[in-house]
Amino acid sequence: MQKPIIVTAYYKEERTMLERCIGSVQNQTCHADHLLVADGYPQSWIDERQWPREVRHIKLDRAHGDYGNTPRGVGAALAISEGYDGISLLDADNWLEPSHVADCAATAAENPQADYLVARWNLRRPDETILPLPDDLFADHVDTNCFVFLPGSFHKLNHFHIMPQEFSIVGDKVFYLALKGAGLVSAKVPTRTVNYHCLWPSLYRLAGEEPPPGAKHDIDVSHLEAWLQQQTPRALELIYRRCGVQFVVKSRA
Numbered sequence: 001m002q003k004p005i006i007v008t009a010y011y012k013e014e015r016t017m018l019e020r021c022i023g024s025v026q027n028q029t030c031h032a033d034h035l036l037v038a039d040g041y042p043q044s045w046i047d048e049r050q051w052p053r054e055v056r057h058i059k060l061d062r063a064h065g066d067y068g069n070t071p072r073g074v075g076a077a078l079a080i081s082e083g084y085d086g087i088s089l090l091d092a093d094n095w096l097e098p099s100h101v102a103d104c105a106a107t108a109a110e111n112p113q114a115d116y117l118v119a120r121w122n123l124r125r126p127d128e129t130i131l132p133l134p135d136d137l138f139a140d141h142v143d144t145n146c147f148v149f150l151p152g153s154f155h156k157l158n159h160f161h162i163m164p165q166e167f168s169i170v171g172d173k174v175f176y177l178a179l180k181g182a183g184l185v186s187a188k189v190p191t192r193t194v195n196y197h198c199l200w201p202s203l204y205r206l207a208g209e210e211p212p213p214g215a216k217h218d219i220d221v222s223h224l225e226a227w228l229q230q231q232t233p234r235a236l237e238l239i240y241r242r243c244g245v246q247f248v249v250k251s252r253a
Contacts (some may be wrong), residue, residue: 001105001150004032006030007075009068010092011039017093017197018043022060024095024195026053030102034084035078037071040061056115066161066168072144073161080154087149087157088119093197094145100193104148111187115152118142120188121194123203126212131198133207144172145194153184166227167243169219178244225249 006025010018015060035056036046040063047057058078064070072089079087086108090096091174100119107117121143123131159178160171167174179186198204201211202218230251231239240246 001108001148003084004030004086004088004101004105005079005084006032006034006088006090006096006101006183007072007079008034008036008090008092009039009071009075010036010041010043011068012041013092015043015045016225017047020095021092021226022046022051022055022091024097024118025090026051026055027098028096028101029098030105032086032101035075037075039068041122052163066165066169069160069163069171073158073250076157078162080157082119085151085155089144090194091145095195096127097193097195099191103189103193105189107187107189108148113185114150114187115184116150116186117148117189119146119148119189119194120192121146121196122192123198124195124196125198128195128215131203131207131209134138135192137206140176141173142176143194143196144175145196147172148189153179156182156184156244159242163243164173164239166224170221170224174243174245181220181245238250 008021022034025032031053033054035058037058037060042059058073058074068091076087086104104117104119108114118133123133125131127136155224156178157227159175163171163174199214199216200218201215204211226248228236236249
């Protein structure tokens with residue numbers, strides 16, 4: 001991993017969150033370029049500020065309502081076309097430990113057969129303290145922020161921005177199923193280097209805590225089954241192609 005880049009899609013996040021995110025990339029012990037992609041609401045201070053390391057800023061002219069999938073896809077496509085050999089996705093409300101890029105590069109070097117890496121995370125409370133939960137709670141899930149894409153997985157990155165908008169609420173889960181379905185080889189980074197700003201009530205309750213003020217609603221995907229049941233066989237075929245994975249659809253009652 002000689003030329004890494006980190007792609008950050010952002011929407012209307014507070015400046016302090018974006019500053020934390022950008023600062024964590026600036027402070028990497030091993031240099032990585034940083035590409036921010038504004039999903040319809042660019043923040044001008046990013047261009048006005050003098051950064052020690054370059055911060056690139058792409059501005060989409062409208063929001064896309066797909067939880068960042070379109071700006072992620074735009075950033076990843078640019079990174080591939082410009083010759084980067086390691087692509088990470090970092091949401092604007094999250095941040096990295098200083099050794100993240102170096103640890104990922106070392107893992108890639110130790111696993112030359114790997115098509116992508118899976119970094120480990122810390123679940124962080126709003127005050128940045130760590131929620132005491134293991135980072136391998138869900139065997140069928142890898143958070144978007146924990147993927148590091150190497151050239152062997154570049155051909156799958158388009159699924160982020162071509163999957164139907166209806167699936168974007170669980171885009172990382174769909175994407176991980178597509179990677180596994182394609183038989184791609186992964187390697188796990190041994191250290192916890194991704195910090196995830198956690199507002200999911202179910203995770204707090206799993207840790208024996210009450211959710212903090214401003215917690216999100218846990219994700220409800222019941223509407224997806226009903227939506228899929230309404231599709232024609234041809235429409236389902238195209239949906240599966242765009243997602244990179246085929247879902248089992250229950251028969252209509």
